[in-house]
Amino acid sequence: MENYENQPVNTGDQGGLGTEVEHGSIGEESSQRLLPGDRKRPACSHCLERGVPCVYSLRRRKPGPPRGSTYERVSTRSRPPAHTSAEAQETVGQHQSRSAPSFVEPSGGASAIHHSAFAIDITLEQESHLIEHYFEIVQDANPIFSKSKFLQEYREDRCNKDLVSAIVIITAKLSGLPLLPDESDLNESIDRMLSSSLLEDDMVGDFPSLDQFRKACVLAFYEFHQFPGHQSWKRIGNLTRLGYRIGLDRLEGIRALYPDWRCLSLDEIQEWRSIWWCIYRLDTYSNLSAGTPFLVDPEFTNTSLILNSSASDPNPQELFLPAGLEDLWKLIPTIVANPETLMKNIHIISIAATRQAGLVARAFLCRRNSDIGTRLANTEKHLSTLLLALPQGWFNPRRNAFANESHEFYHGRSITVLHFLMTRFLLAIVGCGQEEGEAWFISWQKVLEICQDISATVAQWDNSFFVKVDPAISFIIFTALIFFDLHKKSATAASGLDGVSASDLRLAIEHQQNVLRLQLEQFAKFWMLPRLLCCMFICVQFLYKLAGYADLFLSIFRWIY
Structure with a gap:
């Protein structure tokens, strides 16, 4: 840990009040061990007792959030920050920092002061290869880094070592590279990392560094x-609440209030915005799949979407996610005008649409009041407007070779298409619960149509991209598989319709099911989630034989929400 020569730092409380704290009051040897110094010069008492030189750093702190603050892992329950006086510790305990934190930045390379407790025994060349490989296989699924900027900081040894270890270990596991003689060593490192790496334990004071937040998002x-x-699910909930506590949901507001935030460059603010939208995605996935309420409320979010600066527009307009679905389409022209961040922002838009459909479905199941029909109709109307606002050819299930569409962009676009199809699917299922007779039959047919569209999108997948895209789409594939199975069992209702016999429809459905199941099995080679969903699908087919069509439909309908 680096010390700073008598530089006052405002610790900041919720009301903007602060306490002046002097840094550089202990020797470096003591500070690295998180021992409080007695401020004596030329040598503090701890260094005298240990018989080592006592050196006070002359480096002054740099304002703004740290790029790679690193500290030895010591339980925060048993020790306050070592660089504060007793009076300051008491004040910090009384006034928790939320939006005007103090930031302490390490000097030199992090490796000189901190070594990760989770590092695996590999060479520096192997570590560097895995860091670069991470951006090839995981970054697009969880975009919280600027690749060029992070790699430059890594080469300059300015990254948090625990973050580097987390990236290296996860990449080694997903890529299957034989780096260690015994794979159990890698599994043990992962278990140790997940069981002890809670963001609150990494913090010194009340504000985690950017790298600590990144590590928490990666994990x-x-x-x-x-x-x-x-x-x-609990880890994501804790991460979301900590993001709220320090103000990631209102970055644009606190930038205007606090100097520590105001002095940051646009690129640095973009990195913090990326953390918030990562939390937004994880909150959506975890709560939509668990059937629990979302923690993030866009109505009270004051953090802009991600828009990079350019030579022609060094300060791009801030773009905020609206609370409802009706105004989402208005963001599309500005998003499309920024091609560098287009995919990231459309991904956020598609998740926002899915959340709105999930809210309608939850309201239907929880209340079943008379206004659900009106709410459903309005949501479908607003969704249609949003889909029409997307760029031409966005729903093309094939890669647009004539437009020189890259494979990466195509697969990223396909992920958003699956999100939008899931949005339509949820609304169609609610329609089935609302309608009767002919109207119900139309909604049930719409469910089949959407499942067919999901299968058509998945059928064009390049199997080299299975580990590069968001594996949360496994939920969408699994849902389509289930309802294909239900339609296959009830295919007699379509006999004679448009000249298609029930047996022909069942054969078509079976082929589309095979496509989806194979896709799920490909994802299962890398991730446990699709592996479990494959097992669940086998169980559902078995339960059908025991429970019958009606009971199974009711059970799946409840599970889907």
Whole structure:
């Protein structure tokens, strides 16, 4: 840990009040061990007792959030920040910092002062290869880094070592590279990392660094898809609440209030915005799949979408996500005008649309009041407007070779298409619950149509991209598989319709099911979540034989929400 020569730092409380704290009051040897110094010069008491030189750093702090603040892992329950006086510690305890934090930045390379507790025994060349490989296989699924900027900081040894270790270990596991003689060593590192790497334990003071937040996002993303369950759901919830606590949901407001935020460059603010929208995605995935209320409320969010600056527009207009679906389409022209961030923002838009459909479905199941029909109709109307505002050919299930569309862009676009199809699917299912007779039959047919569109999109997939895209689409594939199975069982109702026999329809559905199941099995080679969904699908087919069509439909209808 680096010390700073008597530089006052405002710790900042919720009301903007602060306490002056002097840094550089202990020797470097003591500070690295998180021992409080007695401020004596030329040598503090701890260095005298240990018989080591006592050196006070002359480096002054740099304002703004740290690029790679790193500290030895010591339980925050048992020790306050070592660089504060007793009076300051008491004040910090009384006034928790939310929006005007103090930032301490390490000097030199992080490796000189901190070593990760989770590092695996590999060479520096292997580590560098895995860091670069991460951006090839995971970054597009969880875009929280600027590749060029992060790699430059890594080469300059300015990255948090725990973050580097987390990236290296996860990449090694997903890529299957034989780096260690015993794979159990890698699994043990992952278990140790997930069991002890809680963001609150990494913090010194009340404000985590950017790299600590990044590590928390990487671990939350990995655990949700690799170890789905209560623990991963709780990790995402804790991360979301901490984001709220320090003000990531209102970045544009706190930038105007606090100097520590105001002095940041636009690129640095973009990195913090990326953290918030990562939390937004994880909150959506975890709560929509668990059937629980969302923690993030866009109505009270004052953090802009991600828009990069350019030579022609060094300060791009801030773009805010509206609370409802009716105004989402208005964002599309501005998003399309920024091609560098287009895919990231359309991804956020498609998730926002899915959230709105999930809210309609939840309201229908929880209340079933008379206004659900009106709400459903309005949501479908607003969704149609949004889909029409998207760029031409956005729903093309094939890659647009004539427009020189890259494979990366195509697969990113396909992910958003699946999100929009899931949005339509949820609304169609609510329609089935609302309608009767002929209207119900139309809604039920719409469900089949959407499942067919999902299968058509998945059928064009390049299998080299399975680990490069968001594995949360496994939920969408699994849902389509289930309802294909229901339609196959009830295909007699379509006999003679448009000259298509029930047996022909069942054969077509079976082919589309095979496409989806194979897609799910490809994802299962890398992620545990689709592996579990494959097992669940087999169980559902078995339960059908026991429970029959009607009971199974009711059970799946409840599960889907």
